[in-house]
Amino acid sequence: MLGGVIGGVIGAPAFAQTAPEPATASAPSAKKASPVRHGAAQPGKKAAAPSGTHVSVRPTAAPRAAEEAVNVVASHHTSHGAEASISRAMLESQVAGTNILKSVGQMPGVSFSSSDPLGLDTWGTSVYVRGFFQDSIGMTLDGVPLNDQTYTSVNGINVANAWISDDIQGVETSQGAGGVDLPGNSSLGGTMRFHTSDPKDKAGAKVSQVFGSYGTLRTYVRADSGALNQTGTKFYAAYSRADERKYDADTPGFMQTVNGKLVQPIGHDSRITAMFNWNDAEVWGYADKSLSILKNAGWRTESWAPNYKGAYNASEYAWVNDNGLAYTGPGSYDVGSGTPLILPKGTTPTIPATWQNTNEGAGTAYYDAGQSTQDYLGSINADLALTNALRWNTVFYAGASDNHATYGDPWTQSLGTGAPLSEEVWQNSYRRFGFTSAFTWHIGRHTINVGGWYENNSQRSGLFWYNEPVYGQGAPLKTIGPYTTYGAAFQQGYGFTWNTNSFQFHVMDAWRPVEGLTVTYGFRSMLQTTSGGAYYGNVDAGYGTGVGADSGLPSGSMTSAAAFLPAVNLDYHFGRGHEVYFDFAENMRPFMVAPSGGSVSPWAVSSQSAFRDLQRNLPNERDFTYVVGYRYTSRKIQASVDGYHSDVYNRLISASVGSLNNPITSVVNSKHATMWGADAALTLQPFEGLARGLAWTNSISYNHFTYGDDVNICPLNGVCDIKGKQMLAYPALMYKTSLSYEYKGASAHFDVNYYGKRYFSYMNDTSISPYWMANLGAKYRFGNLSVLKNVTLAFEVYNLFNQKYIAMMGENGFPIGGQSGDGGDYQSLERGAVREYFGTISAEY
Template sequence: MPALLAPDSAKAATGEVSAPVSTQAHHATRGKRPVRGVSKASRVPAGRSAGAAAPVARHRDHGPVQGGSEALEVSSHRSVSRGADNVVSKAVMEQFTPGTSVLKAADRLPGVSFSSTDPLGIDLWGASIYVRGFFMDQLGVTLDGIPLNDQTYESNNGLNIIQAAISDDIDRSIISEGPGGVNVPSTSTLGGTMQFETADPKDQLGGKVSQGFGSYSSFRTYARLDSGKLNSTGTKFMTAYSRSDEGMWAGGGSQFQQQVDAKLVQPIGHESVMKAFFNWSDLAEWNYWDTSLAMLKGLGWRTPHLYPNYAKAYNYVAGNISLPTTDAIEANGDEPYLYDGGQQETNYTGGLNFDLALTERLRWRTNLYGTSQTGYYTYSDTSTPSADTEAPFSQEVWQNRQERYGFTSSFLYKIANHSLDAGVWYENNNQEAGLFWYNEPTLGEGAPLKTVGPYNTYGKAFQQGYGFNWRTNNFAFHLQDTWRPVENLRVTAGFKSVLATTAGGATYNNSDYTGVDALPNGSMTASSAFLPHVGASYRFLKNHEFYFDLAENMRTYQVLPNGVGNSPWSVQDQDAFKKLQHGVSPEKDWVYAVGYRYTDKLIQASLAGYHADARNRLQAATEGTILAPVSTVVPTTVHTNGVDAAVTLTPIKGLAIYNSVSYNHSTYGGNITTSDGIYYTKGKKIVNFPQFMYKANLSYRWKGLETHFDVHYYSKRYYSYVNDTSVPGYWLASTGARYNFGKVGFAKNLSVDFNVYNLFNSKYISMMGQNGNPMSGDYQSLERGAVREFFGTVSAEF
């Protein structure tokens, strides 16, 4: 997790735009990082790179699904879908170890790639999800209609779903692998949407408790209480608490999270309802240290942080001892040995939703919401000694805060064969970001700082690099008509208009650190009056469906501080920012999807093809070393073509056999020019995403017993932009079983779960490019996937 240091003054004068290369904004950029600008003549597209069939299950009314295609319910093991939407039910999510990120359940779908450094997928630094080549900062994500936006680590414009709701309380997920609907509120929709819905309180008084244990001293506790209906109007509520502490499979530390959910449902008459939702989450996590191809070859698979061995880290940085290395590691500029790194966050999320039947034909749906996030992202900076002690390194802390408040409101009117949907979305986001350094103690004179805080044990921050403050206002309007000329044909046409303005920037500049007199400050606006969407679903024969979906999408400008991401405010100085104000356009793309689906009791099959053309995509590329990176943001285009196919067989009751294959061909549309010259990236494959994926799931249910076996294959992924380095493909298998004993004494549905992650102990790379991808060759920006781990859970309802 590199640190941001003062830019090289000679290179700073080039006026090019620069930012970290990672596909997610990272908190610290180790080393001196010039931020360069791109001339208007060379500018092109912005941003980053560009359903499974299953047995039909009984449809349940969960309320409206936002998007251009109608989605159906999911069976107990797989998803049943319509159009470009796939619905993943709670029953599917329950096959995973309790506490697992709900994003992992989406990985069952063809075209979706989820990877993480930990088996539960809760380490945000080492977790990533792609949908048909689109990264998780290019997807529209909502929770009960609340826009969560950018899902990446340390985002200034969003909240990851695992921090917004307890996974046990998520009732279902609607995953659109097409362009997504115009009525999904989001600043980041380019390649699809993910809509998560929490479960309503139950009608009967009761609750649930579960206790889980796992490898490396992991544990998890979950408790939920449902009030049942409290009165004749149907008032009911639920509240839940979870506490998990996932042990580290390499190095010291842990990954701790605790959350509280609460939900109130108040029916209004027979056709209307008010729902209120609240979540509080707190996490304190050590992260796994980044590695490189050279480190993996020379030092082996496990190269963790040195925590809790402070003396070893102290003496190594002071030069008193040496630790193993190789010529390739030295030449690469890698830093294999740091004391620690991680994050601490506190989040609040709340929403008030009204679904009101004004007449038999007219409904009014309104959602008022707010989110708050305070985060500290940190690592031991070996390049900056502590100022007030004798410690040879310090703790670098990237501090951010965001508060988002907004509302969505729409009217739905049915007339003849038409369903009209018109609505607006407004959001105000106050964002802050600062970079600070804190003293570590002299060896033997106190306990060292922990990466999860507190940080001021040995005094206030002795150095600040910068301070940023922004205010972003987002406004969107959508209008959509769903027409059913005949019962088996559904045609959707609509558009949305988007206006997003961000004002602000640097409020403090340490010129000794940044090397410039003024950091970026000013206003940027991303707007589009007409972003169209057209789709259709046609059930032309019994069990047969054909669909298509096409739309133009736009992502608003990312808001990130100096040197942290491909944002206009990440450039080196105010002069470079002013050039961008008149020379950069927001990222847009056209996404096309077409598919066929067959569904009956014995076999369910689907075949889908898709194409996307992205323009104005700002591509971040890294040169130099992790201690002295030089990250250049350059514009390019990305062209994507792909196909997904899936089939599920249900030969006997309780048995389901699922297989899917995916092929994705995404390439860059132009070459990249940096201070080192021209890199010939035109026609090269996009980084970090596999071209080929195979997935299989075998599940069986008999009376109280449920078993499942999952296997995934991901092909080679390119690491460098010129495709001269890559990580190999890998197989990953997991299995699990559950037995429900039914009612035992006062307990109902007493069950025991046992799951094994990475059954064959495969060694594989999970997250790639978290510190940026190299233009050519190697770089310390890889994360290793978790080793084989075992988990057991006992749960009961009452």
């Protein structure tokens, strides 16, 4: 099932080259880093484009009929130039409800990892595309910019929360330096354009149910209205609910989503669509780990919840051993907070023996950690054929998000109850609205696209502590809330508000001077201004140099501007199935918006003076990317190879030393880095007859990213020069292989991926070992049974050989190593899930 995608995906154009779908179809020691991660076409007329401003320069081959006896795997995707489209058939090779980015992760040069098999916990999920993290990849959903994909971002929505994966029809991907016509402020290292499925012409319904290991249940229901009148008005509404318990603790992950889409055709070649999505995620996250924890406490070290007594004991231990409390037995203690510290009978200052050997001690794991997130997204799209040669596409959209990210803090006393621990809650939110508009004009051998994008985003971020009960005097707070059970927040760490206005304009032309050759060229201009910053800071909680408006935390405006960001792509087809392509693009990313603690944002520094220095001297991150590639495509062989080079300027590094709960953080400009690499892939389908559906795909990727300037990132004493050091968390070498077979209603696949060594510290003195990951799946389509249609049964095994591996890295930032004094270690690793089994049954009516 994976072979078709991998076999044709090599390279990275800055322009879309795939045809659109038809229109029819505390104490100071308690300070902690903020959890911010780092109708079909008529003869002679052009089919309506999908939502957004994506320009087609070449038609796509028609898909095979669903009832064909032998389905060729390679038909699950199309590739042109250095762009690939992942079809619905490919997406369905994953367990229903899986994060859609996992399918993209099968492509060469893409590294996807998650702490849970379905990828629901966005804290433990990461995507890298040729050295660019998920905060630097341009993403849209039906033309709506999704922007930054990192955890609790105030600049965008994760695609896993933006739409039910069952209702995504396909993905168009590019691995270059972004797309000229793609709206958004996070596009540096490629683009991903997600397209939702259209309502069906005939009324009906679909239900699927997933059963999995550790009590996993996932239900999906969709109802289609069918065409309601002669104009073709139609809509659908869908609901999904996923319950996914952790493999090493009795705490769950829960997500439910409602989405709907309405399509109103206008004539035979235009339409208006409206869509809405609501998502609710209530997730108990996995405990963050360090190399010290993995070595001394073990891979299954997990948060205490629901064992409140164990967490209470560990908090008492922290007060005795870290805060110097003279413990004489159960009772009340005066710790100078104005509230007695209560250590009741039945508790004692203890931690597991193995924890005493870790660098983190009582902080090896907290009582709980997780998130409560509510996301809303809606849009109206008008895709209008003004003439046979001129189209106008406009999208109006709005989105909102409210996030609560939590830790059970063992070092900060609950001042309202006297308990030694409290619930630390980061509260991030945004309200954004905007529009995109573009004209596409076909004239002679040219397809000219001109358009723009505007967005306003009102953003907030705050850090609060809430009371936990004294042991035996009430139930502890849940990581998903409510948090005010024992009163309002007793302490605030900081408060930030910002307002961001983003503008973008682009011009591009796809020119076909001779048969087989397409030259696409253009540029985009971008302007973004963010104003605001801290309105409150509490020095007693470790933030700023004062209290309130005079906190000394960063406040002020930053402007990012680039008048001319050019891009050129050449794509030449010759002979039978041969293709060569070249791509160049320059891109710029505006300054990220995030609060204090561990993020790569100017507002994340610890003082106003440091922020003012960045205002005067910090340029925007830019890159220049070049790609050259070759592809051969036939029914039996798909082969591709390409090479790429990027010059990356002004990439920001969030450098931290000290413990996780008391970091000293600075934002450092790395000045210049270089990256070069190569991808190669081969898919073989050599047989006919019964073996026609057998495909074997292999791909290999190599990436070499090094910092090029002398930059000392030690925030205190010592020299920590990053020149010549390699990038973190992304493997230099990846190998992926997939063997798949389809015949009539049966299919099976066996996939194995190899991920090479990943550096953990900036000084490259610590790293995560390579690992192999294998998955196995089988599916049988029974067809129609009585009134039920397309009855399907699927079985999947995740992590077939039960490999121990680290998934997410750097969720709390990365250690420095070298002379920084941190030993190259930090509590900023997430273990990947153990072997798990999933079964899915689905049917339509």
